[in-house]
Amino acid sequence: MKKYFIYFFIFVFICFILPALLTKRKEEPTSTNSENNKMEETNLSSNEQYNYKNYGTINLLHKDTGEVEQVELDTYLCNVVSAEMPADYEIEALKAQAVVARTYTIYKIQNKKHDNADICDDSNCCQAWVSKETRLSRWEESKRESNWTKIEQCVNDTKGEIITYEGKPINAFFHANSGGVTELPVNVWGGSNFPYLQVVETAGEEGYTQYSSEVILKEDELIEKLKIKYSDIQIDFENDDSIKILEYTDSNRVKTVKFGNHEISGVETRTLLGLKSTNFEITKENGIIKFTVKGYGHGVGMSQTGADTMAKEGNNYQEIINHFYIGVEIKDINSI
Numbered sequence: 001m002k003k004y005f006i007y008f009f010i011f012v013f014i015c016f017i018l019p020a021l022l023t024k025r026k027e028e029p030t031s032t033n034s035e036n037n038k039m040e041e042t043n044l045s046s047n048e049q050y051n052y053k054n055y056g057t058i059n060l061l062h063k064d065t066g067e068v069e070q071v072e073l074d075t076y077l078c079n080v081v082s083a084e085m086p087a088d089y090e091i092e093a094l095k096a097q098a099v100v101a102r103t104y105t106i107y108k109i110q111n112k113k114h115d116n117a118d119i120c121d122d123s124n125c126c127q128a129w130v131s132k133e134t135r136l137s138r139w140e141e142s143k144r145e146s147n148w149t150k151i152e153q154c155v156n157d158t159k160g161e162i163i164t165y166e167g168k169p170i171n172a173f174f175h176a177n178s179g180g181v182t183e184l185p186v187n188v189w190g191g192s193n194f195p196y197l198q199v200v201e202t203a204g205e206e207g208y209t210q211y212s213s214e215v216i217l218k219e220d221e222l223i224e225k226l227k228i229k230y231s232d233i234q235i236d237f238e239n240d241d242s243i244k245i246l247e248y249t250d251s252n253r254v255k256t257v258k259f260g261n262h263e264i265s266g267v268e269t270r271t272l273l274g275l276k277s278t279n280f281e282i283t284k285e286n287g288i289i290k291f292t293v294k295g296y297g298h299g300v301g302m303s304q305t306g307a308d309t310m311a312k313e314g315n316n317y318q319e320i321i322n323h324f325y326i327g328v329e330i331k332d333i334n335s336i
């Protein structure tokens with residue numbers, strides 16, 4: 001009887017226990033040893049740590065207090081994505097925003113604007129940031145947890161990924177709504193263009209509230225606003241040619257407008273009159289000057305509503321990024 005038991009045990013050992021032990025040993029290096037294998041290269045699951053090496057911690061300047069806070073990169077990106085894009089946008093659009101924001105941050109670290117920090121929390125200067133506490137308080141209570149989890153997931157699912165052109169992080173500009181077509185940086189800020197930032201069309205942006213807006217001014221209100229920069233401005237409102245768009249940019253935005261005795265750029269007109277973009281038309285009637293505006297923002301790089309539209313049509317975040325940035329590659333930051 002004992003013999004049978006021993007034979008049975010040997011049988012069980014050879015058939016079940018031994019293969020199980022060998023299999024486990026084989027699996028061990030890929031599941032637990034993260035030091036030298038290239039675990040950071042692809043497909044990290046959400047809870048695995050990514051080693052950002054030099055970029056793990058960033059110095060974030062809070063503009064209103066002047067305080068510089070050290071924050072972990074992906075934690076910072078959750079705050080940025082939640083500040084920059086509505087949480088009810090499609091997952092793939094939010095993932096695109098996460099990769100764009102990560103790229104923008106790395107670019108800013110490499111091309112510093114602030115002496116004492118890598119980046120600041122002001123959207124007019126660097127990139128918007130909002131604390132988790134403030135962000136949550138602005139959402140409906142029932143959506144707080146699911147919204148934050150969704151954003152964390154988009155940051156985690158794209159861990160380590162940045163957009164590159166010729167092996168370097170790109171200057172990943174983005175804006176709210178392109179009005180259907182994006183703009184070249186030279187037409188907004190002067191200087192030089194970037195090969196990956198071209199004029200790109202996207203359908204479907206008209207379905208968003210940011211697409212159309214108006215600014216209506218009386219004659220004296222217009223003069224008052226223009227006087228801030230042009231103190232000697234004079235406009236003969238009886239003359240139809242006194243207010244006139246003179247030139248358009250490559251994306252059909254306004255390049256130059258004639259206001260009486262001055263020719264003012266579309267970008268400056270936007271700032272002085274508080275227009276949402278430089279894609280506008282002007283009409284005059286009964287002492288009223290109406291600016292009918294398309295789109296929201298400078299128009300360069302990725303349009304957020306365009307990204308959401310593309311995601312709704314079934315495009316993934318890589319396709320969205322490759323639509324708005326020409327000839328780029330999404331790469332692992334540690335591979336460049």
Ligand SMILES: [Zn+2]
Nearest residue numbers: 119120125126
């Ligand atoms: Zn800044």
